[in-house]
Amino acid sequence: MSKSLWLSTAYPLDNFPTLQTDIQCDVCIVGGGLSGIANAYFLAKEGKKVILLEKNKILEGATGNSTGKFTAQHTLIYGKLIKKFGIEAARLYYDINIEALNFGKSFTGSDELVDVDSILYSQTKSGTDLLKYEAEAYESLGIPGEFGRYTELPVRMDATLALMNECQIHPVRFGQKLAQLAIEAGAQIFEDSGVLLMDLKENELTLHSHQKVRFKKLVLCTHYPIETLRSMQTMKLSVNRSYIVAAEADILLHGQYISVDFPKRSIRTARIDGKTYFLLSGESHPAGATGNTQVRYDQLFSEVQENFGLSDFTHAWSTQDPQTPDMIPYAGILSSGMPHVYLSTGYRKWGLSNSLVCARIISDLIVGRRNFATELFSPTRTNFGTSLLQALKNTGHVTKEFAIGFTSRRDSPTCTHMGCKTRWNSADETWDCPCHGSRFRKDGSVLEGPATKPLDL
Structure with a gap:
């Protein structure tokens, strides 16, 4: 899914x-x-x-x-x-x-x-x-x-x-x-x-x-x-990840x-090859900041069922963007x-x-x-001041995650970008880096950069 x-x-x-x-x-x-x-x-x-x-x-x-x-x-x-x-x-x-x-x-x-x-x-x-x-x-x-x-x-x-x-x-x-x-x-x-x-x-x-x-x-x-x-x-650049779920539906929305x-939510429908789908997305957070991503999907599943009366779920995925x-x-x-x-x-x-x-x-x-x-x-x-402010925020986050990773996730693979410890994303079955957003497949191969080399598993 x-x-x-x-x-x-x-x-x-x-x-x-x-x-x-x-x-x-x-x-x-x-x-x-x-x-x-x-x-x-x-x-x-x-x-x-x-x-x-x-x-x-x-x-x-x-x-x-x-x-x-x-x-x-x-x-x-x-x-x-x-x-x-x-x-x-x-x-x-x-x-x-x-x-x-x-x-x-x-x-x-x-x-x-x-x-x-x-x-x-x-x-x-x-x-x-x-x-x-x-x-x-x-x-x-x-x-x-x-x-x-x-x-x-x-x-x-x-x-x-x-x-x-x-x-x-x-x-x-x-x-x-x-x-x-x-x-x-x-x-x-x-x-x-x-x-x-x-x-x-x-x-x-x-x-x-x-x-x-x-x-x-x-x-x-x-x-x-x-x-x-x-x-x-x-x-x-800062990177955030959000989640999307899709369910079969009967009616296309005009908007x-x-x-x-x-809560921040995005809603649309789509008609593909004769089938109509309802899409709900949200539950955003900084990339790599959490390992238990299934709860993000579960929240969206629940809202689709309770608010829109749909339960025939077909797809669930996530995305991120700088x-x-x-x-x-x-x-x-x-x-x-x-x-x-x-x-x-x-x-x-x-x-x-x-x-x-x-x-x-x-x-x-x-x-x-x-x-x-x-x-x-x-x-x-x-502007230098704006960039510096963002850099300080991001650098502080990176420094924190680097330290936390090596103390609390010692057995996790090390990101091949700048050496941060990755976190296992159980719902998507990926290794996610909280420092700069790199993602790796279960086998360690690169899914999303900035990393270019696979994990050493």
């Missing part, structure tokens, strides 16, 4: 080959989620020789374990963006995410994308005050939101803020469709081709299988920056929902000292639209086309 609904109902597709020879390219992309695939498509369309490397199978990471909400309504964000960056930047964030939705609509059919309304809802007076503040931000930005009571669900909703005609997708089928377009445009995709070493001065990658990849430009779409670059970005107050200090993802040149290395990460669980946004920014940078969002999304943009 731990395999996601999306991965279980993906289109039949032949596996992509494993790289078995040394190769040269204009652009090497590391990471086979939606972000990497979109970069491959955009750049191949521009005539670049593009190689995409995925250490496992494409779309099996964050993309294949998401909620599938494809929307510009990224919970309570626009009021915060106005306060921090101003009206123009907040409007730009909205516009480029709408552009991403329109691009998604341009190549998909009903089996990959459908139109729905996106709704934020409150359950308390304080939550309603937050919604009112966000509604004022919508009005300032000219976003066509509707504040009121959008009553479709048998749960308490004190107030709602809706964006009409947004989208939800089957994220794996959506990604598979885009991958085929990337291949048709000339990109090459290789699976089971994990990166072992990076020589950024020589513009060369070495795979675990010892093949070499020479590149002019390198794009890192690895969800969390991989081990070799940890000194540059590790302390500017997709997320609460703005406690967050930058200021809520906006990183997309662009890693640093002025490495103008040939590009980074895309920090989607804050809104990676389906932001993956496409970031891919467009990076591809425009590489081909020399102006993109008005380049500065806003630049990895070098973050």
Whole structure:
């Protein structure tokens, strides 16, 4: 049951080959989620020789374990963006995410994308005050939101803020469709081709299988920056994990929902191959912070049964996503000292639209086309004080977990990223690292980075 609904109902597709020879390219992309695939498509369309490397199978990471909400309504964000960056930047964030939705609509059919309304809802007076503040931000930005009571669900909703005609997708089928377009445009995709070493001065990658990849430009779409670059970005990202359960249902919802107050819940339905599914997600916590994750699933199971009268559960899975200090993802040149290395990460669980946004920014940078969002999304943009505060918080957490791990979990495997003790996740049957979010399968192989090497079991 731990395999996601999306991965279980993906289109039949032949596996992509494993790289078995040394190769040269204009652009090497590391990471086979939606972000990497979109970069491959955009750049191949521009005539670049593009190689995409995925250490496992494409779309099996964050993309294949998401909620599938494809929307510009990224919970309570626009009021915060106005306060921090101003009206123009907040409007730009909205516009480029709408552009991403329109691009998604341009190549998909009903089996990959459908139109729905996106709704934020409150359950308390304080939550309603937050919604009112966000509604004022919508009005300032000219976003066509509707504040009121959008009553479709048998749960308490004190107030709602809706964006009409947004989208939800089957994220794996959506990604598979885009991958085929990337291949048709000339990109090459290789699976089971994990990166072992990076020589950024020589513009060369070495795979675990010892093949070499020479590149002019390198794009890192690895969800969390991989081990070799940890000194540059590790302390500017926090990682949270959340849980999703699915049950068979009879009725499709007109909207997709997320609460703005406690308990934090996300709700949607999906119709796949003639069957309707109800999805409830929530129970978030810092990645690797708990071993008894079954209680998180049990809480969601209970709520689905009690609040929605459904009990025919089909899937349960979890996901995690990094967050930058200021809520906006990183997309662009890693640093002025490495103008040939590009980074895309920090989607804050809104990676389906932001993956496409970031891919467009990076591809425009590489081909020399102006993109008005380049500065806003630049990895070098973050204010030092804000970054330092986040770094201190994360460093304190890491130091604490490192010490606790070696005193209370002495027999647990040591994470191959920075030496923290992992914690066994009994529900998902994974070894999870509480320091930087690496996850390992039961056999010790890497499931999610930043670690690149397997556990020593």
